[in-house]
Structures are given as C-alpha cells and as structure tokens.
Amino acid sequence: MQDLWIRKLDWDESLPNDLALKWTSFLNDIRTIPAIRVPRWLGIEQNVTSIELHGFADASNAAFGAVVYLRAFGDSDVRVSIISSKTKVAPLKTVTIPRLELCAAVLLVRLVRRVIRALDLQSVPVHLWSDSTVALSWICSHPGRWKDFIRNRIIENQDLSQAKWSYVPSQDNPADLASRGVPIRQLQGETLWWTGPSWLSLPSSYWPCIRPTISSEADRERRRSISVTHTASP
Structure with a gap:
C-alpha cells in the first residue's frame, strides 16, 4: 500500500512490473498453503481459576500492529489463545x-477495549507489552510534559486504567510479525504468533520484569520540542 501511495497510481492504472510481481507472489503464497484454522475455544472451563488479557504492540517504518491474547489458568495448566489483532x-x-511505537500502543489499547466489551471482561487484569523503552517512558509520564502529538496519545493510553504496561524483548514480541510482515507460509507455523511468547504459559515470575521509566531518549525529545517552540516564538 505504501508503494502505491508513493507512486501516486490512479485506481485504474496497471501495476508496474515490480509491484505486480510482489502481488502475484502474495496470491500464490495464499493459494499453495492449507487453510489456517484458528480455534474458537479459549480454554475457559469450570476449573479455570483466573483469566488475564495480554496485548503486544510494535511498529516499523512499514506498519504498526497489535495483537491480544487471553490467558486462562486453572489448577494444573495454562492455556494461551490469540483473540484479535490489527495492523495499520x-x-x-x-x-x-518511537512515535510510531506510541501509535501502536494506542492501537493496542483500542483493540483491548473492544475485546473487553465483546467478551464482557471488565474486571479482568490487563497486561500490555511493548519493546520500545521510549514509548513506555512516554506512557508512564505525565501528559502535560509533552507537545500535542505525544500528549494526546499518552492520555488515551492512560485512560485504560486497569492496564499494566511492561517491556518485552523484541524477539519475544509477536506484534513484530504484524508490523514487519511475514510470509503466510511462515506465519502458519509461528507459535510466537498463535500462542504468544513461551513464558506466557509459565508463572509470572518467569515474565520479563523491566518496568517502564522516563528514559533519557524520551527526555531529550521533550527538551528538543521545548527548544523548537522557544525558537519559533516571536
């Protein structure tokens, strides 16, 4: 889509050869693999003692994406199921x-809200994850410190009061597959995508434990924005 926008093609124009090859490859990828089946059952039974929602966000120069999982655990086992995902x-x-990562965080919060409404999970704990320390720094800070672009997105992220934001290493972030793209043939076997990172099926003591703080990079951007504002003032 970006390539189409950049080249400003009209709706009825033929694709250039390089874009036509990309599209043909994508179609062939779909046609030559078995159907991908996503189980509807989320593992919620009578013996389930607790339910949590876990959401992941990520961004690249091409796109930003979010994916949400339901974690249900009972007396002896844990089941993690993918519920919904979205990319832009x-x-x-x-x-x-970093700003695209913040947009991805907003996309994730909106997706989680929709899941909460659809499944009536208002009282369920929500854990949200990002591999951007700068975006996490913004989210955990006071909105008044920042200019409009960042401030408005911080406010929307903080509006989901039950959410707990944490850092996840990039290699454990399933939303990375959504933001950077992955061939459908590869996606079919990606356990990271279908069930989340392996530690999500383990007790919380095995989860990444880095808490968001105000990073020096985020603070530098705040000072740059202030400097630009003062320079532009009459």
Whole structure:
C-alpha cells in the first residue's frame, strides 16, 4: 500500500512490473498453503481459576500492529489463545520509530477495549507489552510534559486504567510479525504468533520484569520540542 501511495497510481492504472510481481507472489503464497484454522475455544472451563488479557504492540517504518491474547489458568495448566489483532500502514509522512511505537500502543489499547466489551471482561487484569523503552517512558509520564502529538496519545493510553504496561524483548514480541510482515507460509507455523511468547504459559515470575521509566531518549525529545517552540516564538 505504501508503494502505491508513493507512486501516486490512479485506481485504474496497471501495476508496474515490480509491484505486480510482489502481488502475484502474495496470491500464490495464499493459494499453495492449507487453510489456517484458528480455534474458537479459549480454554475457559469450570476449573479455570483466573483469566488475564495480554496485548503486544510494535511498529516499523512499514506498519504498526497489535495483537491480544487471553490467558486462562486453572489448577494444573495454562492455556494461551490469540483473540484479535490489527495492523495499520505507517503514514508516508516521516515519523520517528518511537512515535510510531506510541501509535501502536494506542492501537493496542483500542483493540483491548473492544475485546473487553465483546467478551464482557471488565474486571479482568490487563497486561500490555511493548519493546520500545521510549514509548513506555512516554506512557508512564505525565501528559502535560509533552507537545500535542505525544500528549494526546499518552492520555488515551492512560485512560485504560486497569492496564499494566511492561517491556518485552523484541524477539519475544509477536506484534513484530504484524508490523514487519511475514510470509503466510511462515506465519502458519509461528507459535510466537498463535500462542504468544513461551513464558506466557509459565508463572509470572518467569515474565520479563523491566518496568517502564522516563528514559533519557524520551527526555531529550521533550527538551528538543521545548527548544523548537522557544525558537519559533516571536
């Protein structure tokens, strides 16, 4: 989609050869693999003692995405099921990766709200994960410190009061597959995508434990924005 926008093609124009090859490859990938089946059952039974929602966000220059899982655990086992995911194409206007990561966080919060309403899970704990320390720094800070772009997105993220944000290493972030893209043939066998990182099936003591703080990079961007504002003032 980005390539189409960049080249400003009209709706009835033929694709250039390079884009036509990409599209043909995508179609062939779909046609030559078995159907991907997603179980509807989420593992919620009478012996389930607790339920949690876990959401992951990630961004790249191409797109930003979010994916949500339900974690149900009973007396002896834990079941993690994918519930929903969403991606958006990154804008053509140049935006820094940390800001795109913040947009991905907003996309995740909106997706989690929709899941909560659909499954009536208002009282369920919500754990949200990002591999961007800068975006996490913004989310855990006071909105008044920042300019409009960042402030408005911080407010929306903080509006989901039951959510607990944490850092996840990039290699354990399933939303990375959504933001960077992955061939359908590869996606079919990606356990990271279908059931989340392996530690999600383990007790919380095995989860990543880095808490978000105000990072020096986030603070530098705040000072840059203040400097630009003062410079532009009459």
